[in-house]
Amino acid sequence: MKCINKFSRILGIILTSLALTSSLAGCGAKEYTFAYDRDRNNSSFSVTSHTQGKTVDAFASGLCVTAGDVSADIDVDMSQATAAGLFDLSSGQVIYAKNVHEKLNPASLTKILTALCALKYGNQDDMLTATENVLISESGAVKLGLTAGDTMTMDQALYTLLLKSSNDVAIMIAEHISGSVEEFAKLMNDTANSLGATNSNFVNPHGLTDPNHYTTAYDLYLICNEAVKYDKIVEIIQTPAYTSVYHDANGKDKFIDVANSNAYIKGEIPAPNNVTVIGGKTGTTNAAGNCLILYAKDLSGNPYISIILQSNDRTTMYTEMTDLLSEIT
Secondary structure, X not given: OHHHHHHHHHHHHHHHHHHHXXXXXXXXXXXXXXXXXXXXXXXXXXXXXOOOOEEEEOOOOOOOOOOOOEOOOOOOOOOOOOEEEEEEOOOOEEEEEEOOOOOEOOHXXXXXXXXXXXXXXXXXXXXXXXXXXXXXXXXXXXXXXXXXXXXXXXXXXXXXXXXXXXXXXXXXXXXXXXXXXXXXXXXXXXXXXXXXXXXXXXXOOOOOOOOOOEEOHHHHHHHHHHHOOOHHHHHHHOOOEEEEEEEXXXXXXXXXXXXXXXXXXXXXXXXXXXXXXXXXXXXXXXXXXXXXXXXXXXXXXXXXXXXXXXXXXXXXXXXXXXXXXXXXX
């Protein structure tokens, strides 16, 4: 009987923790169901076993958490961005937050999750083969120019995905991992939800406009926070340019020659003196406006994630981002 009671108490703790995992949303369809202590960097969710009187680590332990806007003692002009956030990964502090739980179109910032899923469920030396589905007709869509039968490694695909933001390559990755874009989208949503990104819904691997494809600045922080744990992703996003050779259906050489779209990495825009921009991802569509997410470090090597969503134009977006990075001390 004692063994059964002990098992019941342990099971109760596990089920309570799982309930908390599904409740981490901020604003939107789901709400926080556990109180949290704002004096402990907004990341002190905890679960207490009433039978044992002990506290165990909760889902949000170590994460930056905010239920709304954060701007106290912050002097930044984010008037042109619909949503923005600056997250201190070391302390768990939300330094700045504007509309971080508002559901918006993320454009090519989607590809961070695509790359995360590719590395989580695939291998860098996997050989990918393009199908007829890589032919994208949408006007203005960025493409490498794949045709059916083209082959390249996952490693080559990831460089092209994150640097050039090639939408046809995103489809090739999705079909390799899951067999179809639709099944890969399910995998994306499952992966996002497992990270606490529950205010998102992804229907494609590239971010081309769809009314059912959306996320939030906070969910993107959660996704990027996981993505930068992969050395390959960090390696790619800080690479200025990449060249390689892949092959068509007949084995003939085709060439990859891509440059990083991030103006900080290209040296076009300087970061604040005390900040090193490691890398990030840009995204632009008519529906999403101009979007940017960055992974950066301060002089002590402490990491940060910063996000701008739906800024008016490219120049304004980078001005706002530099202003946001200036709050890193």
